[in-house]
Amino acid sequence: MKTLLRVKGIVKRFPGVLALNGVNFELQEGEVHTLLGENGAGKTTLMNVIFGLYKPDEGEIEIMGKKVQIKSPHDALKYGIGMVQQHFTLVPSFSVAENVILGLPGENLQDAVKRIRDISNTYGLDVDPNAKIWQLSVGERQRVEIIKLLYIGARVVILDEPTAVLTPQETKALFKAIRKMKENGTGIIFISHKLNEVMEISDRVTVMKKGKVVGTVKRGEFDQRKLASMMVGREVVMEVEREKAKPGEVVLKVDNVTAKSDKGHSALNGISLEVRAGEILGIAGVAGNGQRELAEIIYGLREVESGKVELLGEDITNKDVLYRILKGISYIPQDRKGVALSPNLSVAENLHLKRQTKGFFYNHDKVYKRAQELIKKYNIKTPSPDVAVKYLSGGNMQKVVIAREFELKPKLIIAVHPTRGLDVASMEFVYRSLIKARDEGAAVLLLAGELYEIFNLSDRVGVIYEGEIVGYTTPDPTPENIEKIGLMMAGVRA
Ligand SMILES: Nc1ncnc2c1ncn2[C@@H]1O[C@H](COP(=O)(O)OP(=O)(O)O)[C@@H](O)[C@H]1O
Numbered sequence: 001m002k003t004l005l006r007v008k009g010i011v012k013r014f015p016g017v018l019a020l021n022g023v024n025f026e027l028q029e030g031e032v033h034t035l036l037g038e039n040g041a042g043k044t045t046l047m048n049v050i051f052g053l054y055k056p057d058e059g060e061i062e063i064m065g066k067k068v069q070i071k072s073p074h075d076a077l078k079y080g081i082g083m084v085q086q087h088f089t090l091v092p093s094f095s096v097a098e099n100v101i102l103g104l105p106g107e108n109l110q111d112a113v114k115r116i117r118d119i120s121n122t123y124g125l126d127v128d129p130n131a132k133i134w135q136l137s138v139g140e141r142q143r144v145e146i147i148k149l150l151y152i153g154a155r156v157v158i159l160d161e162p163t164a165v166l167t168p169q170e171t172k173a174l175f176k177a178i179r180k181m182k183e184n185g186t187g188i189i190f191i192s193h194k195l196n197e198v199m200e201i202s203d204r205v206t207v208m209k210k211g212k213v214v215g216t217v218k219r220g221e222f223d224q225r226k227l228a229s230m231m232v233g234r235e236v237v238m239e240v241e242r243e244k245a246k247p248g249e250v251v252l253k254v255d256n257v258t259a260k261s262d263k264g265h266s267a268l269n270g271i272s273l274e275v276r277a278g279e280i281l282g283i284a285g286v287a288g289n290g291q292r293e294l295a296e297i298i299y300g301l302r303e304v305e306s307g308k309v310e311l312l313g314e315d316i317t318n319k320d321v322l323y324r325i326l327k328g329i330s331y332i333p334q335d336r337k338g339v340a341l342s343p344n345l346s347v348a349e350n351l352h353l354k355r356q357t358k359g360f361f362y363n364h365d366k367v368y369k370r371a372q373e374l375i376k377k378y379n380i381k382t383p384s385p386d387v388a389v390k391y392l393s394g395g396n397m398q399k400v401v402i403a404r405e406f407e408l409k410p411k412l413i414i415a416v417h418p419t420r421g422l423d424v425a426s427m428e429f430v431y432r433s434l435i436k437a438r439d440e441g442a443a444v445l446l447l448a449g450e451l452y453e454i455f456n457l458s459d460r461v462g463v464i465y466e467g468e469i470v471g472y473t474t475p476d477p478t479p480e481n482i483e484k485i486g487l488m489m490a491g492v493r494a
């Protein structure tokens, strides 16, 4: 086995952040070396250094045993290093083939179309070389990015969280392509924080935490529990214990609702669902199928075109947000900084926000004292209640949101990607909080992208596709059920 790539002692500083603190990493021919770590661990930064997007402050890079300077992606590609970034870089108005040969001198479009077909067949990366990028789904665009790297003949392929945007079927197809690349000697750096995927595809796993390597383990030396504990530095139980739900009366009823997206496309196409007191209804689906709009029509942030929203039998379709808050609807959005929190206000003020609407007026001493209690109760890590909330980590921001919302004893909780970007410990906290709220009688509507999150929390699972619920199933993590959900996520009705 040849070592394709080796980095030694990489240090990268950003203003106020030591993003990489002496990182060593290597990649061999024909291996999948996974980089695993909480958000902010430094994974993308390390890859950006290897791909020539960032200049390291210290450290060395070796390709095939030779020390090199990688000053730009152009340099990286010259050395056979390609990267599919978290945000794609294709030109929407160009065809697939035009994008693939973009920047390559002396390429003929006809020949390119033919070679792309070959690559596409060999690796099972299904895509039409003549299609325009704007016509393609996210999964297809990703395949184009990968084909482009194979076309160039990259020996090192970096995939930064490729599965975050894929259905289970697409992930399966991607893994097939990865295995094929391995056979041909390509080395793959795979980034993900989905432990089941990491288990499935990795030959080696390097765990990063706060800009440092925690350790590197080989296949056979790790399981999910081991990886999770390396990530957080202690054993975590991700399977949150919970009793069977005891559903009560119908709290939320969405009846045949249609609504438009921000861009004016139809986002909800006659969606109906019910959530009862004391149950968690998880909604699975590929991002962009109406999840956000669904949450917003329930909370009152988006106009309903037709249909009805009812809370405990009352028609609230045309009521404003304030009315809904007073009636007991709570919203835990993905965009903590934009929607749920006022970044420049202090932790104490953020904890107080909605209480004003309930008639608790602002009294600094009282607000401060109550904040101190909640900081303790919810284990929020902050230097003091007076610190602006924007300085907290993502996990602690989410704890502020949860503390504020759950203290209001909501009747209905809408949680949208509630753990996105959180470390494992904060994730566990959010899980326990949602289950506790359920057990205290709240109806919970959970919209999450990750299936394990749906499985961990839900009592029932619905699948959303193009603004409709296409079917329901149980939260059992069996291969058959995952297959079933995957098919529904791709639009096949149950
Ligand atoms: N361009 C940048 N400017 C300033 N800070 C950055 C920049 N890119 C990343 N960081 C910081 O570096 C740290 C590592 O980030 P990143 O590499 O994106 O983590 P990961 O990919 O593991 O989630 C984080 O604290 C992040 O805020």
Ligand SMILES: [Mg+2]
Residues within 6 Å of the ligand: 043, 044, 045, 086
């Ligand atoms: Mg990243």
